Amino acid sequence: MSQPNEEHLLYRLPGYLLRRSAQAWMGRLTERLSPLDLRISDASALLLIGERTDMTSSEIGKNLDIKSANMAPLLGRLESQGLIARAPIDGKSQAVRLTESGHKYLKKVRTITSQLEQDILAAIPETHRDHFVPALRALLELDSA
Amino acid sequence: MSQPNEEHLLYRLPGYLLRRSAQAWMGRLTERLSPLDLRISDASALLLIGERTDMTSSEIGKNLDIKSANMAPLLGRLESQGLIARAPIDGKSQAVRLTESGHKYLKKVRTITSQLEQDILAAIPETHRDHFVPALRALLELDSA
DNA sequence: TATTGTTATACTCTATAACTATA
DNA sequence: TATAGTTATAGAGTATAACAATA
Numbered sequence: 001m002s003q004p005n006e007e008h009l010l011y012r013l014p015g016y017l018l019r020r021s022a023q024a025w026m027g028r029l030t031e032r033l034s035p036l037d038l039r040i041s042d043a044s045a046l047l048l049i050g051e052r053t054d055m056t057s058s059e060i061g062k063n064l065d066i067k068s069a070n071m072a073p074l075l076g077r078l079e080s081q082g083l084i085a086r087a088p089i090d091g092k093s094q095a096v097r098l099t100e101s102g103h104k105y106l107k108k109v110r111t112i113t114s115q116l117e118q119d120i121l122a123a124i125p126e127t128h129r130d131h132f133v134p135a136l137r138a139l140l141e142l143d144s145a
Numbered sequence: 146m147s148q149p150n151e152e153h154l155l156y157r158l159p160g161y162l163l164r165r166s167a168q169a170w171m172g173r174l175t176e177r178l179s180p181l182d183l184r185i186s187d188a189s190a191l192l193l194i195g196e197r198t199d200m201t202s203s204e205i206g207k208n209l210d211i212k213s214a215n216m217a218p219l220l221g222r223l224e225s226q227g228l229i230a231r232a233p234i235d236g237k238s239q240a241v242r243l244t245e246s247g248h249k250y251l252k253k254v255r256t257i258t259s260q261l262e263q264d265i266l267a268a269i270p271e272t273h274r275d276h277f278v279p280a281l282r283a284l285l286e287l288d289s290a
Numbered sequence: 291t292a293t294t295g296t297t298a299t300a301c302t303c304t305a306t307a308a309c310t311a312t313a
Numbered sequence: 314t315a316t317a318g319t320t321a322t323a324g325a326g327t328a329t330a331a332c333a334a335t336a
Contacts, residue, residue: 007287008208009196010189013258014265015170017281019185020210022167023304024285025160030325039325040164044155051154058294063153065165070327072296092294092335113158120159124280125288131276135269136162140169142152143270168327175302184302203317215304217319237312237317293336301328306321313316 025120032112036105037081041066043109045074046098049084050106054095078102170265177257181250182226186211188254190219191243194229195251199240223247 010016026040033043044064049055055063061071075096078084083102086094098106124132137143155161171185178188189209194200200208206216220241223229228247231239243251269277282288 008193010192010209011282011285011287012278013262014278014281015174015258015261016189017278017285018163018167018265019171021281021284022163023210026164027304029160041326044161047155048153056294064155065168066326067328068295069297069329090336094295113160116160117158120163120284123286124283128276128280128283131273132280133157133159133162135273135277135280136159136166137156138269138273139166139265140156140162141268142156172327186303201317212305213318214306214320221319235313235317239318291336294334295332296334297330297332299329299331301326303324303326305324307323309318309320311317311319313314 025116028119029113029116032116033109036108036112038105038109039077041070041074042077043113046078046083046102046106046109047113049096050098050103053097054087056089056093056095058093060096081105170261173264174258174261177261178254181253181257183250183254184222186215186219187222188258191223191228191247191251191254192258194241195243195248198242199232201234201238201240203238205241226250 029040029043033040036043038046041064045060045066048060048063057071057075058068060066060075061068066074075084075086079086082099083105084096085099086096089095121129121132134143174185174188178185181188183191186209190205190211193205193208202216202220203213205211205220206213211219220229220231224231227244228250229241230244231241234240266274266277279288
């Protein structure tokens with residue numbers, strides 16, 4: 001992320017600002033996760049799996065908005081790192097759960113992500129801070145349902 | 146973008162929400178720009194070039210946070226579409242400006258992007274709406290300088 | 291017949307490295 | 314010596330299509 005020299009029209013547009021700030025902060029998260037050898041989507045899956053055990057690949061994908069074709073390599077990475085194990089539910093579905101090593105990793109992931117959330121909120125002036133999460137939730141249509 | 150079945154912890158995290166909402170809305174913008182055969186970064190460059198003429202490639206890149214290695218193919222696309230022309234400033238730098246066709250295209254881009262901005266703001270409840278742009282600007286450190 | 295899961299593949303975005311040429 | 318611009322390339326994210334196996 002570089003600092004813009006001068007202001008221009010684009011810095012008034014919510015869509016452009018949304019894209020740029022997500023880009024900037026996700027870059028930082030990527031850096032912080034790199035010691036753990038985890039991608040952002042891997043980490044988000046780990047957080048979800050840790051919260052609700054024995055979900056299937058398709059359930060995780062629905063919740064994180066990751067296509068099933070992309071869930072396969074994602075879970076493959078976590079499995080090959082020894083962080084998750086898969087147990088057959090029936091001949092078609094598999095329950096995903098954390099291994100012991102996965103639980104340890106999850107603690108580190110939680111430390112990193114909660115630090116990021118704190119840093120993000122701290123960067124927002126107090127007047128606007130409490131409006132940020134509700135606005136984003138609305139943008140994802142989480143509150144209109 | 147799919148609707149999550151149930152709520153989970155991640156939907157409370159500003160970083161995760163930031164990533165997901167940017168992803169969702171930029172997907173929509175990509176769709177709306179596709180009839181013009183423009184990528185989002187192409188469109189953002191076009192908007193900037195239209196606002197301030199005769200910038201160099203490196204100046205545009207600095208303002209949009211696009212690396213020079215990625216500016217080359219971007220400007221190449223706009224040039225091959227006949228939207229911009231490059232005029233030598235000295236043996237090293239080139240001034241980028243819109244062609245006549247580029248100006249026409251710019252109008253269409255402006256229509257699409259301003260509609261997107263309206264849609265984004267409309268999706269945010271009124272209570273939170275006016276806090277959104279200031280919060281994002283702060284996240285990009287545009288107001289702290 | 292619909293769903294689960296996988297593989298292969300392609301496109302976009304972004305980053306680094308190496309290079310040429312000019313200021 | 315630093316800067317402008319280009320090329321080649323690689324990693325990551327996401328998408329579609331085609332497929333096998335099972336509910």
